[in-house]
Amino acid sequence: MPFEPIEVVPKKKGPHSQLSKETEMDSSQRILIVISDVDGTLLNPEGELSPVNYVAVARLRQAGVKFSLSSARPSFGMHWLIRMLEIDCVCSGLNGGILFHADGRVAAEMELDRGTIEDLASRMQKHGLDVWLYTRDQWFVPRLSAPHVLHNAEALRTEPERYAKICEVSGPILKVSGTSDRPGDLAACEAELHRELAGRVSAVLLPPHNLDVTHPSADKGRAAVAIAITEGAQMNDVATIGDSPADIPMFQASRLSIAMGQASEDVRLKATQVTRSNADNGLAWAIEYVLRGKWFSNGAR
Secondary structure: OOOOOOOOOOOOOOOOOOHHHHHHHHHHHHEEEEEHHHHHHHHOOOOOOOOHHHHHHHHHOOOOOOEEOOOOOOHOOHHHHHHHHOOOOOOEEHHOEEEEEOOOOEEEOOOOOHHHHHHHHHHHOOOOOEEEEEOOEEEEEOOOOOOOOOHHHHOOOOOOEEEEOHHHHHOOOOEEEEOOOOOOOOOOOOOOHHHEOOOOOEEEEEEOOOEEEEEOOOOOHHHHHHHHHHHOOOOOHHEEOOOHHHHHHHHHHEEEEEEEEOHHHHHHHHHHHOOOOOHHHHHHHHHHHHHHHHOOOOOOO
């Protein structure tokens, strides 16, 4: 597909001009790692990896630029992508709740304590949310027939297990996700968690159906830093790209941050650049400009 200059949205005020060869970065500004969100970024609206994005990631690899994934998904829901894209560096799942190697070995994980989980579940249920639980290797739901369970199982390529009581779930629980079709209930529950459980959890609303809760030190920003350190890079060497509020911490941690075109205005304003939507292969457009070294020309940090 032909690549042409795209509109960018700089974090700081500056002229909007087309990027040209005269604005290429010098060697000290080159990106060494691209960390990408999965749903809404790497994948198209149908949850598929487009041939265009597949080729773009391969071009990164050929250029010696590492490609990592950072997702709300558990690690087992990303293994097929890691194999297909031949990713060979550390990735993160569950919004930073787990760091894992490409071969599946766990590098680090952050467990929620059981008392906090019981408290979370009670508050979520009060707002009418279904409570899903994620461990390292499995996910659990109270009702197999509940809305979005089938869709999530297809996306993760893993069937859930049913639980009646949280104590029945063995192993560390790394993420609790409240699900609902009622945006007002999700927002009200998020506000309560921020108000009542500040410092005990990290909670982020992921429209349209999920409220994700992890350990207070687990977020995509810290995960991006850990990925960079593990791969022997600094955050000045990292580009991050995503579309949701959960991606904002990694935008804030990296030197170059790219929001997808379909992201909300708040997410777009937190990034240094904006690419096209995931329906229009926005990841591939962003990768092409990383490879051309044509960012930072419009006053972005």
